[in-house]
Amino acid sequence: MAAEVLAQGGASVTVYDAMPSAGRKFLMAGRGGLNLTHSEPLTEFLPRYREAMPHLRAAVEAFPPDALRDWSAGLGQLTFIGSSGRVFPKTFKASPLLRAWLRRLDAAGVQFAFRHRWTGWDEKRQLELQTPDGLRAVAARAAVLALGGASWPRLGSDGAWVDILAAKGVAISKLRSANSGFTVAWSDVFRDRFEGQPLKGVALTIGAHTVRGEAMITRSGIEGGAIYALSAELREAVLGIGKATLMIALRPDLGADALTKRLSGNRGKQSLANFLRKAAQLSPVGIGLMQEAAIASGRPLAAFSPAELADLVNAIPVQLTGVAPLDRAISTAGGISFDELDDHFMLRKLPGVFAAGEMLDWEAPTGGYLLQASFATGAAAGRGALAWLKR
Template sequence: MTASASSTRNVAIIGAGPAGLIAAQRLAEAGVKVVVYEAKPSVARKFLLAGRGGLNLTHSEDILSFLSRYADGESWVKDWIAGFSPEDLRAWSLDLGVETFIGTSGRVFPEDFRAKGLLRAWLQRLGQLGVELKTNQRWVGFATDGVMMQEKEGDQYEIRPDAVLFALGGGSYAHMGADAKWIPVFKEQGVEVTPLQASNVGFNVPWSDFFKNSFQGQPLKNIALKIDGKCKPGEAMLTRYGIEGNAIYALSASLREQLSRDGEMILKIDLKPSMNETHLLNKLKSGPGRKSLSSYLKSQLKLTSQAVALLREFTDSADFSEMPKLAELIKNCPVKLTGLASMDKAISTAGGIKQSSVDKNLMLKAFTGYFVAGEMLDWEAPTGGYLLQACFSSGVYAAGKITDYLHQKS
C-alpha cells in the first residue's frame, strides 16, 4: 500500500452492505482515510441473510450472457462490471482466503456456501487497512458542507468529510436495514428516483384451503414456466400465500408488468418439460384403468403429489378423462396469479436513483462530492449472483471515481 496525496483525505461511507464495504476496502487500499457509518448495530445483515440459503456471489457464464441479465438501457451496470468482473469477484474472495466453486447451474458460491466466514475475513482485512466502522449511526439528511448523522436515540451531529458515498440499499427485508427511508430526503433535494417495486419476489395465488394446508413449503422440481413465448426451466416453491423460487424470480419483471396491466393472470407451468406432448400422450395412452388418476400419473410420469394436486387446483376434473386434454394440461398447467407478494418478502427491489441524476462517475448531479452505489440505484436483475455482482462492481467503480475526485481536489 503506498501513501498518496489522497492519504490526508477522508471519506464517509454510509451503509455497510456489500457495496459500501467493498468501496471502503478499495479507498483504504488507495490510502484514503475511511469511516463507514451503519444504522444497524452490526454490518452487512442482508449479506449474511443471503448466505443462509447459499451465498450466490456471482455466475460463471460467459460475459456477454452475464451482461444480458441486466435490463436493456442499463449500460451503467456494464461499465461497473467492466472494471470488476465475476472473475475479479472470485479472486477477491480467494484473496480473503475463501475459495469459491461453480455449482451445477453455473452459479458461484463460497466453498462453505455461507457468508459468515467470508464476512469475518473481510472485516478483519478492513480493520488491517484502518477502516473505521461505526454502527448505530444513522444518516438523517444533507447539511451545507456535509451530512447529518444521528447516533441511536442520541443527538444529531454533522460530519464534513471530503467525499461521501451513499450505499443505503433498496427496500426489501426492511428489518435488515435497507428501509428506503432515504428516498423522500433525496427527492426533496431534486434527485430523481424511480419508485421501488418488489423484484425477485413471489406471487399471490388464491389456493384452496386443502391445497395450502397440504402443500405449503413443498417444492416443484424440474418444471418450466411459460409466459409470452418465454420458457424458464427451474424450480418453484409452494407457499401459503402463493408461489416463489428461482424460476418465478427469473420471470418476475414480466409477471409484474402483466399483473399491473391486467390485475390478475394465468401462469402456465410445464410439469414435465423433459417430454413433449406426443411423448407424453404415448405414455398416457393406456389410461388409468382401475388406478386413481393420482397414482397413475405418479407411476407413468413420476409426477409428485404436489404436481398432481396443482394440476387439479385450477382445472375441471372432467378434462382428465380425455388423455390428449390431460397431456395438454400437464404441459400447460394453469395457475392463477392475483398480485405480487409484499416488497418486504422480495429478494431485491427494482427502481431507485435514476441514471439521469448522477454523472458518469456515480456522483449526484445535485451535490458535488456525494456519490452513490449498490441496490439504491435504478437497475434490476434476476437472482443467480447478478445482484451481488452489480453491488460489488458499483462499489468498486464509485471508489475509483472518488479517488480521482480527491486527487483533483488536492
Template sequence: MTAEDGTDRPEGKVVALDALVIGAGPAGLMAAEELARAGRDVVLAEAKPSAGRKFLMAGKSGLNLTKDAPVDAFVAAYGDAADWLRPMLEEMGPEAVKTWAEGLGQPLFTGSSGRVFPEAMKASPLLRAWLGRIPATLRLGWRWTGWLGDAWRFETPEGPCFLAPRVVVLALGGASWRRLGSDGAWADWMAERGIEIAPFKPANMGFVVEWSDHMRPHFGAPVKAIRLITGEKSVRGEAVISARGIEGGGVYAVSAAVRDGAEFAFDLTPDLSKGEVAARLAKKPRKQTLSRYLGKALGLDPVKRALLQEWGRPLPQEQELARLIKHLPVRHQGPRPIDEAISTAGGIRETDVDDTLMMRAMPGVFVAGEMLDWEAPTGGYLITGCLATGRWAGLHAARWHG
C-alpha cells in the same frame, strides 16, 4: 477497521471529513476499501449495530458470490441495465470476484450450475476478514436522516451529529428486508433535493396464491422438474408451495416478467412433448382412476397432480388435458410484499448519474448498489452487481477533490 460510536461528537457541531460512505453492505464496503486504498481518510456510517447484515443473511443458505460464466452472458442477465453496468462488470465480474474472495483467505468452489461459493458456505468468515482489511473508521448505529442545510445529518447513539464531507458514496440498499437495514427511506430525502427516483418494485420474490383447503397437505413441498413459462420465455427449475403462495428459485427467475404483467404457466412434463402426453393419456384403462394414471404414465407426483386439480379443474379430456398439463396457468394474486423480496427494482435512474456514478444534481456524491435502478436474478448476479458498482463509485470518488 476501527468501530466508533461518536461519543466525541458534540450535538449541533458540524464535523469536517474527507470521505464518507453511508451503508456497510457489500457496495459500501467495496467503496470504502477503494477510497482508503487511494489514500482518502474514510468514515463508514452504518445505521445498524453491525455491518453487512443482509450479506450475512444471504450467506445462511450458502453465500453465492457470483456465477462462473462468460462476460457477455453474465452481463446480459442484467437486462435493461446491461449496457449501463457493462464497464463496471467487465472490471469486477466473476473472475475478479473470485480473485477478491480468495485474497480474503476464502477458498471457493463452483457448483454444477456455475454458481460460485466459499467452501465455508457462509458469509461471516469473509466479512470478518474484509472488515479487518479496510483501513476506515466504522461508526455503527449512525442513521442518516437527510440534511440540515449543507450538512449531512445523523442520528447516533449519542444524539444528532452533522457532517461536512468532501466526498460521499451512498450505498443504502433498496427497499426490501427493512429489519436488515434496507428500508428505502432515503428516497424521501432525495426528493427534497428534487431527485425523482424510479418507484421501488419487488424483485426475486414469490407470488400470492389463495389456495383451496385441499392444498394444505402440500405446504412446504417442492414442485420439481417443471418449466416455468412467461410469454415466449421459459426456464427449467423448481418452485415451492407455501401457505402464502409460490416461491423458490424457478419462480424468482421469472418473477420480474410476471410482476410486469406477463402470463405465468407451468409445464408439468418438460421432458415430454404435448403429442407424447396426449398419446399416453389416450391409453388410460377405463377402470383406472385419472389421478393414479397421471402418476404412472406421466410421472406426475402428488404435488403436481394437486396443482393440476387446483388450477385446472374441471379437468378436460385427452387433447385438452395434454395442453393443460403442458401449459397450466398459475392463478396468483400478485407479488408478495416488497419487504419480503430478495431484492428490489427501482431507485436512482441511470439518467441521474454520470459515467462515474456521481449524482448529476449533487457534485461529489456517488451512488452504488441497490440504490441504483437495476435488477438481476439470483445466482450470484446480485452480490456481484453490488461489488462492481461499489468498486466503481469508490474508485471515482477517490479522485474527487471538489
C-alpha cells in the same frame, strides 16, 4: 467495497452504519449459502441486468466475476463453481468472509461508526447523522451512499433515503419487489396438502418468456428460483392489470403426442391420480395443480380426454393475484435513475455524492448477479470518489 477502494487510494474513510454491526444484509444473503457470483461468460452474464445492462457494463467489466473470486481468495476464502454455474465460498458461509474483510479494512485504517443513521444534509452541506447521542454533523469531501433498496428493512435497508434524495430533485423510480413470490388463490384442499412442496424440473412461462427450474408452493402462493427469474415480467403484469397468468409445464421434455400416447392406456381400477403418476411420472403436487386447473375450468379432471390431459400437463394455467410484500422480497427493483449519475456514479445534482448498489435502478435474478453488481458498483463509486478527491 467503496471504502476499500478509497482506503487503498490513500483516502481517510469512515463507514457510517445505521445498524449495530456491519454487513447484516450480507450475512442474510449467505444464510442458505453465499452465492457470490456466476461463472458464465460476460456475454451471457451482462444481459441478466436487462435494461440496466448498458449502465452497469463498465462497472462489471472493471470488476468482473473472476476479479471477485480473486478478491475472495485474497481474504482466505477460496471459491468453487457449483453444478449450476453459481460461485460459492468453499465454506459456503458469509461470516468468515465478512470477518476477514473487516480485518482488512481495519488494517487499512477504515473507521466504522455504528448506530449512525444518515438523515440528509444541514445548511452547511454537512452530512447529518442520527446517533444514540443525538444529531451529529460530519463534513466530508466526498460521500458514497450505499443504503440498499427496501427489502428486509429490519436489516437496515428501509428505503428512507428515497424522500431525502427526491427532495433534492433526484429522479427515483418507485421501489418494487424483485425476486419475490406471488399470491395465488389456492383451494383450501390444495393449500393444506401441498404447502411447502417443490415443483422440480418444470418450465414456467409468461408471454414470450420461459424459464426452466424449480418452484415452491406456499400457503399463499408460489415462489422459488424459476419464479424469481420471471419476477419482473410477472410483477409488471400483476401491477398493470391486477393479475398474471403463469403457465406451468410439468414434463417440458415430453411432447403432446408422446404424452397422449402414455395417457391413452387402460387405467383399469387405478385412481386417476395414480394413473397420472405412473403413466406420465407426475408428482402429487403436479397432479394437484392439474386438479386446481380443472376446478377453475368447471370440468372434473376425470372428464378430460387423454389429449386434453396431455395438453394440460404442459400448460397448466395458474393465476397470480398479487406480489409478495417488498419487505419479504429478496431484492428491490427501482431506485435512482441512471440519468442522475455521471460515468463515475456521482449524482449530477449533488457534486461529491456518489451512489452504489441496490439504490440504483436495476434488478437481476438470483444466481450471483445481485451481489456481483453490488460489489462492482461499490468499487466503481469508490474509484469515482477517489478521482473527485484528487481532482
